[in-house]
Amino acid sequence: MAESSSFSVTESPVANKSPLTPPTRRSATGSLTDRLFRRVAEGSGVLIIVLITAVGGFLLLRAVPALQRNKENFFTYGGNWVTTDTSAMHFGVAELLQVTVFVSVFALLLAMPVALGVAIYLTEYAPRRLVGPLAYMVELLAAVPSIIYGAWGLYVLAPQLRSTAQWLNDNLGGFFLFATGNASVAGGGTVFTGGIVLAVMILPIITAVTREVLAQTPRGQVEAALALGATRWEVVKVVMLPFGRSGYISAAMLGLGRALGETVALLIILRATQTTFNWSLFDGGYTFATKIAATASEFNDQYKAGAYIAAGLVLFVLTLVVNALARAAITKKVH
Numbered sequence: 001m002a003e004s005s006s007f008s009v010t011e012s013p014v015a016n017k018s019p020l021t022p023p024t025r026r027s028a029t030g031s032l033t034d035r036l037f038r039r040v041a042e043g044s045g046v047l048i049i050v051l052i053t054a055v056g057g058f059l060l061l062r063a064v065p066a067l068q069r070n071k072e073n074f075f076t077y078g079g080n081w082v083t084t085d086t087s088a089m090h091f092g093v094a095e096l097l098q099v100t101v102f103v104s105v106f107a108l109l110l111a112m113p114v115a116l117g118v119a120i121y122l123t124e125y126a127p128r129r130l131v132g133p134l135a136y137m138v139e140l141l142a143a144v145p146s147i148i149y150g151a152w153g154l155y156v157l158a159p160q161l162r163s164t165a166q167w168l169n170d171n172l173g174g175f176f177l178f179a180t181g182n183a184s185v186a187g188g189g190t191v192f193t194g195g196i197v198l199a200v201m202i203l204p205i206i207t208a209v210t211r212e213v214l215a216q217t218p219r220g221q222v223e224a225a226l227a228l229g230a231t232r233w234e235v236v237k238v239v240m241l242p243f244g245r246s247g248y249i250s251a252a253m254l255g256l257g258r259a260l261g262e263t264v265a266l267l268i269i270l271r272a273t274q275t276t277f278n279w280s281l282f283d284g285g286y287t288f289a290t291k292i293a294a295t296a297s298e299f300n301d302q303y304k305a306g307a308y309i310a311a312g313l314v315l316f317v318l319t320l321v322v323n324a325l326a327r328a329a330i331t332k333k334v335h
Helices: 028-068 094-125 128-143 146-171 191-215 219-227 232-260 264-269 288-294 296-300 302-334
Strands: none
Touching: 028 302, 094 128, 094 191, 094 232, 094 288, 094 302, 128 191, 146 191, 146 264, 191 232, 191 264, 219 232, 232 302, 264 288, 288 296, 288 302, 296 302
16 A cells, blocks of 8 residues: 655745835934935035136136236236336346245155155154154144244354254255355245255154054055065055155155245245355245235225236146145045
């Protein structure tokens, strides 16, 4: 007799599952909040563009009347400014541009290697318990007012640099950078002193950005290099520096943008002269910012003020270009 067997059908768990329910629709409150946040963010971005455009437009409108009365080529004239006769004015930005770029680049060349060394030390070599305090001390330099830097540079640093500056002038004076300039070497009111002070002022921003970039180096690449027997310095040289190169360059450009617009410290340090700027570290002179600040008393006349506003417009455009280059470097690194 055949043994009867009963078959029980077990339903599949999958079959018992209810159909997938659509995701819960966002609440009206959440949707409204999202739209409001988006509008605020878009408005903030547009506001920045409007403000920059408004500032540029204001400078241009105020500069045009003075430029129309200028008897010199605004971009090539480097002599003394004569704005007393507003019907026939003589002014130009050639020398202002030279002094501004020269002192800023000199400061940048001094600050960049120091900032890179500090950033590498804080990222790779400093004991963990010291990283925070040391980074805070470096960043604290940015909180010191410009007028303090100027007074310190002229009355404390310049006397300490006098023997060094004199030695450079006596022994390397045949080279144009160290030739006798239009300001007193002993007095200290030169590009040499101003550039060193400016280097200290831009050091925090370059260090902070460079440190953040180096800290983003993929740990997998660092550990792979160490596993292959690389020393810590070789890891820095082969892995971290190539990874952070564009970020370091962008940090330097941001520091340069900061240096180009520095006013009070350089106004205190740099000595005004009536002779031509000769690209010596022992020259004095005016930058864009110090020229405008030193002659603010002439702003009671629209044409006199317009001459200095025209110089401010050039500085405005120059700073925008430098910061745009920094942003381009960052964008290139991201992509």
